[in-house]
Every structure is written in structure tokens, then in C-alpha cells.
Amino acid sequence: MAETKYETHEYDVVVIGAGGAGLRAAVEASAQGAKTALVCKSLLGKAHTVMAEGGIAAAMGNVYPEDNWKVHFRDTMRGGKLLNNWRMAQIHAQEAPDRVLELEEWGALFDRTQDGLILQRDFGGHRYARLAHVGDRTGLEMIRTLQQHAVHKGIDVYMECNLQRLLTDSGRISGAFGYWRESGKFILFKCKAVVLATGGGGKAWKVTSNSWEYSGDGVTMAADVGADLMDMEFMQFHPTGMVWPPSVRGILVTEGVRGDGGTLKNSQGERFMFRYIPEFFKAETADSEKEADAWYEDKRNRRTPDLLPRDEVARAINSEVKAGRGTPHGGVFLDIASRRPADYIQRRLPSMYHQFKELADVDITKEPMEVGPTCHYAMGGVRVDADSTATTVPGLFAAGEVAAGLHGANRLGGNSLSDLLVFGRRAGLYAAEYAKKLQGALSINNEQVDAYARELLAPFEAQGSENPYKIHSDLQDCMQDLVGIIRTESELKQALGMIQQLKERSRTVKVEGNRHFNTGWHLALDLHSLLTFAEAATLAAIERKESRGGHTRDDYPNTDPKFAKVNIVVRKADGAMTLAQEPLPEMPDDLKALLEEKN
Amino acid sequence: MADQEVHMRLWRGDAGGGEFQDYRIAVGEGQVVLDVIHAIQAQQANDLAVRWNCKAGKCGSCSAEINGKPRLMCMTRMNIFDPGETITVAPMKTFPIIRDLVTDVSFNFKKAREVPAFKPKPKDPDGKRRMYQEDIDRVQEFHKCIECFLCQNVCHVIRDHEENKQAFAGPRLFVRLAALEMHPLDANDRIEIIKQKAGIGLCNITKCCTEVCPEHIHITDNAIIPLKERIVDRYYDPIAKLLGLFSQKK
Numbered sequence: 001m002a003e004t005k006y007e008t009h010e011y012d013v014v015v016i017g018a019g020g021a022g023l024r025a026a027v028e029a030s031a032q033g034a035k036t037a038l039v040c041k042s043l044l045g046k047a048h049t050v051m052a053e054g055g056i057a058a059a060m061g062n063v064y065p066e067d068n069w070k071v072h073f074r075d076t077m078r079g080g081k082l083l084n085n086w087r088m089a090q091i092h093a094q095e096a097p098d099r100v101l102e103l104e105e106w107g108a109l110f111d112r113t114q115d116g117l118i119l120q121r122d123f124g125g126h127r128y129a130r131l132a133h134v135g136d137r138t139g140l141e142m143i144r145t146l147q148q149h150a151v152h153k154g155i156d157v158y159m160e161c162n163l164q165r166l167l168t169d170s171g172r173i174s175g176a177f178g179y180w181r182e183s184g185k186f187i188l189f190k191c192k193a194v195v196l197a198t199g200g201g202g203k204a205w206k207v208t209s210n211s212w213e214y215s216g217d218g219v220t221m222a223a224d225v226g227a228d229l230m231d232m233e234f235m236q237f238h239p240t241g242m243v244w245p246p247s248v249r250g251i252l253v254t255e256g257v258r259g260d261g262g263t264l265k266n267s268q269g270e271r272f273m274f275r276y277i278p279e280f281f282k283a284e285t286a287d288s289e290k291e292a293d294a295w296y297e298d299k300r301n302r303r304t305p306d307l308l309p310r311d312e313v314a315r316a317i318n319s320e321v322k323a324g325r326g327t328p329h330g331g332v333f334l335d336i337a338s339r340r341p342a343d344y345i346q347r348r349l350p351s352m353y354h355q356f357k358e359l360a361d362v363d364i365t366k367e368p369m370e371v372g373p374t375c376h377y378a379m380g381g382v383r384v385d386a387d388s389t390a391t392t393v394p395g396l397f398a399a400g401e402v403a404a405g406l407h408g409a410n411r412l413g414g415n416s417l418s419d420l421l422v423f424g425r426r427a428g429l430y431a432a433e434y435a436k437k438l439q440g441a442l443s444i445n446n447e448q449v450d451a452y453a454r455e456l457l458a459p460f461e462a463q464g465s466e467n468p469y470k471i472h473s474d475l476q477d478c479m480q481d482l483v484g485i486i487r488t489e490s491e492l493k494q495a496l497g498m499i500q501q502l503k504e505r506s507r508t509v510k511v512e513g514n515r516h517f518n519t520g521w522h523l524a525l526d527l528h529s530l531l532t533f534a535e536a537a538t539l540a541a542i543e544r545k546e547s548r549g550g551h552t553r554d555d556y557p558n559t560d561p562k563f564a565k566v567n568i569v570v571r572k573a574d575g576a577m578t579l580a581q582e583p584l585p586e587m588p589d590d591l592k593a594l595l596e597e598k599n
Numbered sequence: 600m601a602d603q604e605v606h607m608r609l610w611r612g613d614a615g616g617g618e619f620q621d622y623r624i625a626v627g628e629g630q631v632v633l634d635v636i637h638a639i640q641a642q643q644a645n646d647l648a649v650r651w652n653c654k655a656g657k658c659g660s661c662s663a664e665i666n667g668k669p670r671l672m673c674m675t676r677m678n679i680f681d682p683g684e685t686i687t688v689a690p691m692k693t694f695p696i697i698r699d700l701v702t703d704v705s706f707n708f709k710k711a712r713e714v715p716a717f718k719p720k721p722k723d724p725d726g727k728r729r730m731y732q733e734d735i736d737r738v739q740e741f742h743k744c745i746e747c748f749l750c751q752n753v754c755h756v757i758r759d760h761e762e763n764k765q766a767f768a769g770p771r772l773f774v775r776l777a778a779l780e781m782h783p784l785d786a787n788d789r790i791e792i793i794k795q796k797a798g799i800g801l802c803n804i805t806k807c808c809t810e811v812c813p814e815h816i817h818i819t820d821n822a823i824i825p826l827k828e829r830i831v832d833r834y835y836d837p838i839a840k841l842l843g844l845f846s847q848k849k
Contacts, residue, residue, distance in 0.1 A: 043650070044708065045746055046658045104728055107717035107782065109735050109742060116729030134739065140657065141742055151708075152716035159708075182697055211652040245629020251655045355655055358674055360629070469641035513646035516613060517698040520645030 006177075006188040006449065011037045011156075012435035013428070014176055015195040016163050016218065019047035020139075020420030021400025021427070022197030023146035024099075028428025029195070030155050034435050036428075037189065038150065039158040041181070041213050045147045048199050048211060048401075049420065052139025053254035053351065055121055055131025056421070057414030058096035062117040064128040064299060069093040071127055074594050076415060078280075079125040079309045080379075080408025081549045082564065082595070083231070086587040087386035088406040092415070092422050099421035100132045108145040110134055122259040124307040125412040127284070128299060136254045136349045142417060161187060164217070164525060165452045166194060166225045166396065167444055173225075173395030174442035177452050181522060184515025186453055190444055192435035195389075195427045196222060196398040197420075200378035201533030202235070205484070206476035208375040209241055209252040215526040216533025218402035222382045223532060223577075227391040229570040230404040231380030232533075233540035234550040236411055237485045239264075239313035241374025243331035248359045250374040253334065253352060255413040257369075258306045260348045261296055262336035264317070265368065266325035272332075273305035276316035281308055311410040311549050314373040318485050321372065331372035337365055373485055377416065378533075379407045379550055380540070383569065386585075388430035389423055395434060399427035404567075409549025459524040460515075464508020468524040471509065475502055475530060483538050488554040492542045499535050506531060536577060540568040543579050605677065607635060608687040609647070613698045619687065626677050632688065633661055633672035636700075648699035656813060659747030663700050664689045669749045669811045691752040707748050710768045713796060714775055718787040730783045741778035741822060743814040746771065750808035750818055756801045768797035770808035770818050777822035780829065794830045799823065 013029040015022045018040035026038040040047065059072040072093035077084050100118065104110065110132050111119040122129045134141040150157070163178035175190045201216025202208045223229055240253040258264070266272045274292075277285045285305050286292035292304035306313070317332050327333055336345055342365035346353050349364070356362040356369060382391050382398040384405060389397045400420045407415060459468070482495035506528070511521045546560035547553050566581040605626045608619040622639045633651055640647045652658040654673045661672040665688050666680075672688070680686055694702035722728055750770035756763050768776070776793050779785055793799050806819045816822070 042652055042660065043704065046652045046660050048652075050658045050745075051653045051655065101728075104784075105719055107719075107779070107785070109730070109739055109782070112730055112732040112735065116731050117727065134742070137657070137743065140745065144742065144744075148711070148714075148716070151712055182701075211654065211658075213652065246627055247630040247634045248655075351657065358656065358676070359631070467641070467645065469645065473641070511645060517648040517701055518646045519640060519648055 006186045006453070008188045008190060009037065011035050011189060011191045013037070013193045013195060013431045014039060014189045014191040015197060015428070016176065017047065017197035017199060017400070017402070018044055018157070019049035019197060019199060019400065020142055020146060020417060021424035022047070022195070023143070023150050024421050024424030025195045025197055025399055025428035025431070026155050027146065027150050027153060028425045029432040030153055032429060032432035034432035037156045037158060037191075039161050039163055039189070041160065041162050043159050044157055045143055047143065048213065049139045049143045049417070051209070051252065052142070052417055053136040053252065054123055054256040054259065055133030055138045055414050056096070056100055056142065056417040057123065057126060057130050057412065058100045058132055058418055059093060059128075059130060060097045060100065060118060060120065060132070062113055063120045067128040067130060070594050072096070072130065073591070075126050076406075076412060077408070077595055079412040080410055081559070082408065083548065083567070083584065084408030085386050085405035085585060086591055087585065088423075090591065091386065092406055092419060095422045096418040099418065099425065103142065103145050103421070106145050106149040108141050110141070121256060122296065122307065123413045124255055124258065124313070125309040126414065127303070131259070131414040133256070135347070136256050136351045138417065158187070162522065162525075163189070164221070164456060166221045167448065168225050168393070169442045169445070171226075171394060172442065173393065175444050177449055179456060182517050184518060184521070186456070188444070188449060190442070192438045192442065193395045193397060193431040195431050196382060196396065196402050197400050197424065197427070198402045200381070200401045201530065201537070202375045202378065204475055204479050204530045204534045205375035206480035207241065207250040209238060209250055210375065216529040217526070218398065219381055219536065220529035220532040222391060222393070222396060222398065223536065223570070223572040225393050225396070226571070226573065227393045227396060228383040229381065229536050230383040230567050231408070231540070232536040232570055233544045233568055234379035234409050235375060235537060236310055236377035236379060236550045237314045237373040238376035239310055239317050239373055240334055240371040242360065243327070243370050243372040244329035244360060251355070251359070252374065252376065253369060253371050254349070255310070257334055257336055257349060257352060260336065261340045262334050263304070263306050263339065264313070265333040265335055266320045267327055268325060271306075272320050272325070273308065273313065273316055276312060276319070277305050277308065278312060281312070309410055309412060314485060315552060317371075317373055327370045329370050331370040333368040334371045335368035337367055342366075377401060377411055379409065379411055380404045380537070387426070389427040390430060390434070395438070397427045397431045399423040409551065456525060459509050459511040459521055462508055462510045464510055466505050466509045468509045468511065468520055468527060471502055471506055471527055472523060472530065475499070475534060478502070479534055483534070483541060486552050486554050487541055489542060492538055495538050496535070496542070499531060499538060503531050536570045539577055539579055540570055543568045543581070603682065605635065606685045607639065608685060609636070609639070609700070610689045611647070611699050612696065614696050617696070630677045631673055632665055632675040632677065632686070635677060636672060636688065648697070648701045650701055657745060659745030662691055662747045662749050662752065664691060669752050671747060671749075671813050674813060691748070693752045693754070693758045694748075704748055706764060707746070707751060707769070707771060710772050711775070713768070713792075714772065714779070715787050715789050715792065717779055717782065717785055719784050720786045728784065734783050737821060738778050738781050740816055741774045743816055744771065744774050745814060747813060749811045749813065753807040753811050755805070755807065763798070763801060766796070766798045767801050770823065772797060773799060773802070773826060774816060774818055774822045777826055780826065790829055790833050793826050794834065799826055799830065
């Protein structure tokens, strides 16, 4: 191929995204001997993983020796309302402990048990205390450990580099194209395999715990080259985000507050979660305050309903507020102050203490927090093979939040960090293997690259006058109001219409200034992926005419056995999205038996 | 100060030069400086360059100098300023300007590459690793670092002396080196590097770094001074020198 006019690099494997999954994938691909590049939109170490608070779920059995992968598998499947890919849930539960111990080999320092082992904490939906953690800043420990390990392994890192389009040759991955944020200049990667580790698209919603980076890039790039998307209707609204003051609305409050003894109360002081225990979890959930409180010390009691899976708690909070039993600022109370000593709270939850003190003038050791649901996590994403993380496009792999399957209809807290490690490693491993085995030369279609370059520069030359920030905020209002926690067909269809209008408007976005670190231009380009993510999520939400996990339909309030057997798959061809219902893979009988076991 | 108008002066420009520009904008309840910057970006200056991610003091992306004080924009409440006070936001001074409030912090990543990696000791005979909470408390303090580089920014060894950047790693890296040196499982030796390449001797413990740390890490007392002591023990203590053969690192 002739030399191109763009800065060009050649690799075996290009990993896009440098959170937990991307870093772990790059470390593995490199260890397998593949020439590996790690490309990220922010500085290294600033990805979303850094904000993860509670911990890494792994059945190590350090606190409860009776814990093992089978229980973790069962909890994950039940938390996901059995819509999970069973094989992913199995691999995840089996491999998570090794991945945690590996971090320790690389210098991570988790909180300890009395015996000097890794301490594990309680979290929603997990039968045993299972989350390896460092106070409430586990994500920081994890990303820093991986980042330093990757740096010492000499992996090439391209920071503040935004890849926007994947390139293919006869249907196989041959490269990726994007721009440097600093100079605005284009950069072209020629490679045999790409690992997507780009996270989700929660920035399409208004009240969200997600940063600007969560614009759905991976899902969009994959769909644009014909990869299947799956489970896009399932968005997790984390039950506890900050609600006051308005400027911090949506910032996450860790589930660790409840794991460490905090309870939810309405404005009447009632621990309302006892009224929201669904039939599905009745057998394993405490029905009295006495039993719930005793569970923290003795797991022969049943679990407190404060720690039901996140979808259940978010819906309950939503109902309490709607019924007029909310707090002055439209949330509910989360109280740990009256239940645990101040020094315990400060030791276990230092960053929550700091966050409320600094941003809301609330001392969480003395008064309750006000919390409410916030858009947090996409269960859906790119469809992958359970063992190899391969997508339906040869040479394209996906791991972490951008991939679908592991979490089914709802993710349990703590299962994300473990997901990143387990499937990040597998993505690096299988991408390297694929690159090694690939036969024949790959070529880059220069005309295609030129066309992409023109697309990316269009906002500078557009005739219109649309402000990219305005379109983004209109999209956030639309998704918040019409594709939120509780959905209904008429509103979803209205949202779809608005997304089409926003797409039209996004073609007339005008950016000012030049290409040098131009944030307006960056956002203008992200609108394509934000809108693609929003459209896929809305279409899938219309298709699933039932309520399950992170998808609640007002017009179909119950689960429907017909939908228990299918995933909603979204495909994009010639610019249009199509939908299909495809059967879940059949679970082997020995694993089915694990789900039946009580207690 | 609900919906009150505020006068902001933001530095706009690039490596070639620039100046402060004035903006007037409404401020909502509970807002932080970063909220106001975002509002200016959305309404008045679409191309204003600023770094941010978590907006909750956890990622360390939005460091700047606000009314002359190095701070995180996301953790600086607007209500700490007097009504009518002009708020000036400038990029960190120690690092080269890229554009507006964004600086080239690659110095810190380059120095991080020079730190010898963690090297674990052998496992316990049963294949496990044991550490006790009281032994890791002090290292966990260092692991709180969010790499906002405000400590690097205020360190006068490099803030006013570009020439020192060659042979001086700065407070952030001393925290990292201390974390490795005091890690109960680490078997690497970095004392010579701390003395030579990282140039800890240039630090004269004025504690500017400690004062600006948003994580309240006791950088000077808990990281830098103990490292200086280890260097003294290794290189300048005559008795230790005599017994050098038997000396232990930790």
C-alpha cells in the first residue's frame, strides 16, 4: 500500500480504551508477543474505572469459606434475571479470584482480614461478603496498578487520541482511524485486530454518573462495521446517586454504604425496602428489620432488602418519591450515621465522607444522605463469543462494559471490575492469537479513509449554526424523560422521533475556532456515537414488551416467559437499524441445577 | 448564590501566547468552578479547552490555578468566593501550555516510566500472601494519589526552574517511590535512584506540595522525609556504612 498522508502506525493489536478492560487486554496481548498499542481519549489513569468505588467481586472465600464460584455464578445469573450468557457468567465466576490475586502480584494493596488476607465486603445480590476492596476507592487502586504494570511492560500508549472509525478489508478488521485531541490531526492505525474497551454510553442521559467519555463510541464503531449489538434495552440506573445540590445530581454514592450497614428510609423514617421484596427474591431476603440487621454479622440470616439487586432498589426509590414520600429534593434518605460509629464510617467510606462534605455540606457521620437513581451502566453492547470475546466481525474483540452478555438484564455491583479483569485478559489473549494466525496481507482503503477524514472535518464547514452542546443537552433531556427507569411504548416512539430530528440537526452543527484541542469539535463528533447508542437503546426498548431487570415497561409491567428465552439483537446496515429476537444459548443441566439450589 | 451573575476571567491562548478573557455568566445553587466553566463552554465559548472526567475529585483531571491557588475545579465551590468577586482561572504554571486551561503534563508520565517496577517477594509456603492492615496503612495513604499533579505544579524546584526538570522527579513521584519502598511485599531497591535520578536532595521540605494535595496526603512528612532518611542511612551514616554488609532495606 502506498504511503498515506496521515500519521500512520502499524500494530498487531490496537486496544481502544484504557480503563480496566483495555489495560488488562493490552497487558495480555503484549505478554503474548503481539505488538500492541493502547489508545485512550483521556490521560492514562483517568478512565471511568478510576471512579469505581465498592470493590471487585470474586469468590475467594477469605471471609466466608463456604463461598465458591458456583454461588457467585448463581448470584450473577439471578441478578441478571437469567438473561445472562451462562458461559460468560461461569467463566467470570471461575476466573475472578485469580485475576484479583494477580493484581496483588503487581503491587495492589487491598484492605486485609485479621489473618492478613484480602478482606471482602458485602454488596447487593451477593450471598456472601465477596468484594475485594480498598475503602471506597477500589477502582483507583485497580487502574493505577494496571497502568503502572502496563507502563513497565513498555506498551505504547497513545493518550488523548480519539479513534472514531474502524477500517475493514473484505469484512475483516484492518485498522482504525481518528484524531489527536491536542493537535486535531488525524492518525491511522493499520492492525490485524482491535480490542474495544470503550465503556458505555450513559452520557446520553441527563442524570448520570458517567463522564464525557461515555459517549457510546465502541458500540457505534462496531455497529458501523456490521457487528451485532445485543441487550441494548438494559440500562442500569444505580439506585443511589447524589440529588442535591443540582450541580452534583447523579454523582455516584457507593453501594458500599449499604454493604457496610446503611439503610434506605423515606421521609416518614420508614425502611421502605421491606415493602418491595419481589417474589423472585423472597426466599433469600429478610422480612424483618431484626433479621436484616443480624445478617451483617451472621449469614445464616437472610439478606437485608436494602441490598436487593440494583434494578429492584432503583424502582423502589422511584416509587417512594412518586408516592410523595421523598426527601425535600426528590430523593430518599440513605442513613449510615445512626447505625455505625463515626470512625468506622470515615475508615470504610472516606471518599463518600469527603464528597458529601465538600460538595453538599453534609456530614455523613452525623446526618443521612439524600439519594436517588442515576444512569450508571449499560448491560448491553457488542455481542461477543463467551470464551474469546470475539465479536461477529473477524478481528474485532470487545471486553468490559462495551460488551454484552455477562450481566444479562441487570448487573450486580462489584461484577464490573471483575468483568474488566477476566474478559480484558481474554480479549488480549484471543486478539493476539487471532493476529498471529491471520493469513495474507490486509490493505487499507485510502478512499474510505479520505471519506472519513472529510466526515470528521464537516463541522468546520457546515452551513448551519447548531451548537453541539445544545444538541447534546436536548438528547439528554429526551433520554431522561422518555427512555428512563420506567418506560412506555408511546414515549419510546416519541423518543425515536426526537432522535431522528437530533440526527438531522447534528448534520448542521457548526464549530468555531481551529482543530487545536477544540472541545466543541470533539463533542460535535461524539454526537454521532451518542445518537447511535441512544437509537439502539430505544429501538430495543420498544421491542422488549415486558419488564425485566434494567428495563421496566409501564405498559407491560410483568416478566413474560416468551421474552425470557430471547436476546434483542440490533444490527446496522446502510445507515438503518434492524431488530431481531434471537434465542439464548442453552444452559447445561449441571449449571441449571445450581440455579435451583435454595440458600 | 443562586442564579447570581458572576464575573470570570479565563486564560485563553496557546504555546504562542494568550491573555485573560472576561465572561459573565449565571451561577446556580451548589455549583463548582467546573460547572461554570462548562456553562461558558456551552453558551459562550464552544472551543474552550479544559480537561475533566469524574467531576467528583476522584480522577485528578481538572487541576488549575483559581485566583492564584492550585485546586481541582470540580471540588472548588462557587460559594467560597465573596459575592461580586472576580474569579480568575489560569492553567497550571509549571507545565507547558497546550491550549487555554490544558497543559502538557507529559513530564509526569516520563518520570513515572523511570521508577523501577514493583517486584514481589516469594509467597508464603502455602502459596498465599499475607499482609497486615497496620503494615499497609501508611502505603495506602500514598495510593490515594489521584495524579492531579498539583503538588508538581507548586513545587518551586521545578515551578521556577525549568533546568531542574532533568534531574528531579517531584513530589508525586516521591509519593510513588515511598509507596514502593514501604510496600511490605516489595523486594526492589530504589534508594540510589531516589538520590540520583529523582534528585530528592533538591527538596528543602517547604511543604507546599502537602498544602495543595486534594487527597490530604502528608507528602512531606510521610513520604519525602522518610525517603531522605533512608538515603542518609545508606550513604552518610558512618556506623551504617561500617555495618553496610548487614544492613536491610526495610
